Amino acid sequence: MKKILFVFALAALLAAPALAQTAAEHIQAGDQAYAAFDDAKALEHYQEALKLEPNNYDGLWKASRAIVDIADVIPATDKDVKERQKKMYTEAVTLARKAVAANPNDTWGHFQYAAANGKRLLLLGKKEQIDASKAVRTEIDKAIELDATNHLAWHALGRWHRRMDEIGGAKRLFGSIIYGSIPKGSFAESETALRKAIELRPDYVIHYLELGRTLAALKKYDEAAETFQKCIDLPQSSSKDDVVKAEAKTDLAALKTKKK
Numbered sequence: 001m002k003k004i005l006f007v008f009a010l011a012a013l014l015a016a017p018a019l020a021q022t023a024a025e026h027i028q029a030g031d032q033a034y035a036a037f038d039d040a041k042a043l044e045h046y047q048e049a050l051k052l053e054p055n056n057y058d059g060l061w062k063a064s065r066a067i068v069d070i071a072d073v074i075p076a077t078d079k080d081v082k083e084r085q086k087k088m089y090t091e092a093v094t095l096a097r098k099a100v101a102a103n104p105n106d107t108w109g110h111f112q113y114a115a116a117n118g119k120r121l122l123l124l125g126k127k128e129q130i131d132a133s134k135a136v137r138t139e140i141d142k143a144i145e146l147d148a149t150n151h152l153a154w155h156a157l158g159r160w161h162r163r164m165d166e167i168g169g170a171k172r173l174f175g176s177i178i179y180g181s182i183p184k185g186s187f188a189e190s191e192t193a194l195r196k197a198i199e200l201r202p203d204y205v206i207h208y209l210e211l212g213r214t215l216a217a218l219k220k221y222d223e224a225a226e227t228f229q230k231c232i233d234l235p236q237s238s239s240k241d242d243v244v245k246a247e248a249k250t251d252l253a254a255l256k257t258k259k260k
Contacts, residue, residue: 023049027058034062037239039069060099061112067092068116073243086123092116100139107147114139114156133183136160151200155207158194161185162214190214205234205241209248216255228252 021029030045046063049056071088074081093116099109114136121132137160143153164185194211201207208231215224231248238244 021048023053023056023059026052027056027062030062030066034066034239037236039066039239042066043070055098055102057099057103057106057109060095060102061109064092064095064099064112064116067095068112068119069239071119073240082123086120089116089120089123093120105146107143107150107153110139110146111143111150111153111156114143115152118156118160130183133160133164137183149200151197151204151207154193154197154200155204155210158190158192158197158214159210161190161193162187162210162217165190166217187214187218191218203234203237205231205237206244208234209244209251212248212251216251216258221255221258225252225255228255 026045026049030042030049033039033041033045043063043066046059046066049059050063053059067088071085071092074085078084093113096109096113096116100113103109117132117139118136121129121136124132136156140153140156140160143150144157147153162185164183165187166185191211191214194207194214197204197207198211208227212224212227212231215221215227228248228251232245232252236242
C-alpha cells in the first residue's frame with residue numbers, strides 16, 4: 001500500500017511542473033485569445049505572465065493594449081463609464097511606460113504608450129490635454145522611427161494631426177494665452193498618415209473610419225462616403241469592429257446631410 005501511495009505521490013510531483021505555465025506560454029495563450037478577438041481572456045494571460053515576470057516587455061505592452069481595447073467598448077450607457085475608462089486608461093499608461101523602460105528600442109512599447117495616453121488625455125482638462133498631446137506625439141514619432149511599417153503608429157499620427165487641426169484659429173489663440181502653446185496639426189498630414197496606415201494594413205477596419213473623418217473635415221465628401229462604406233463592408237479585423245462599423249454608419253448618415 002505504501003508503495004502504491006509513493007508511486008501516486010511521485011507521479012503527482014512530476015506532473016506539477018508540466019501543468020504550470022511559464023510567462024512565455026501565458027503570452028502565447030494571450031496572443032491566441034487576442035487573435036480570436038477575446039480581449040478579456042488575453043488580458044488574463046498577460047497579467048498571469050506579469051505575475052511571473054513583472055518586467056516582461058511583451059506582457060507589459062500587450063496587457064496595456066488589451067486594457068485599452070476593453071475600455072474603448074464600454075457602452076456609453078453604463079454607470080460611471082467615464083470614471084471607469086479613466087481608471088483603465090491610466091493603468092494602461094502605467095504598463096506601457098514600464099514597457100518602454102524595459103525595452104526602449106522597440107516600436108510597440110512607444111506606440112502603446114502613445115495610444116493609451118491619447119485615450120486618457122481625452123478625459124482630462126484642457127491644459128492637461130495640451131501637455132499630454134505633446135508627449136503623445138513624441139511617442140508616435142519614436143514608434144515610426146523604430147519601425148516605419150507600424151501601421152497603427154501611422155494611424156495614431158493621422159488622428160493626432162486631425163485633432164490638433166480641429167482646434168481653430170480663434171480657439172488656438174485663446175487657448176495659447178490661457179494654457180500655453182498648442183501643437184499644430186494638419187488635415188492634409190492626417191490624410192497622408194492614414195493612407196499610409198491603409199497601405200501597410202489594407203484590411204484593418206478602423207483605418208477607414210478615421211480616414212473618412214479626415215476626408216469629411218477636408219470637405220472631400222464623396223471620398224469620405226466611399227471610405228465610410230469601405231469601413232462598413234470590410235470583414236472583422238479587431239475586437240472593436242462592431243463599434244467602429246456602427247460609428248461609420250452614423251458618420252455616413254450625417255455626411256449625406258452635408259452633401260445636400
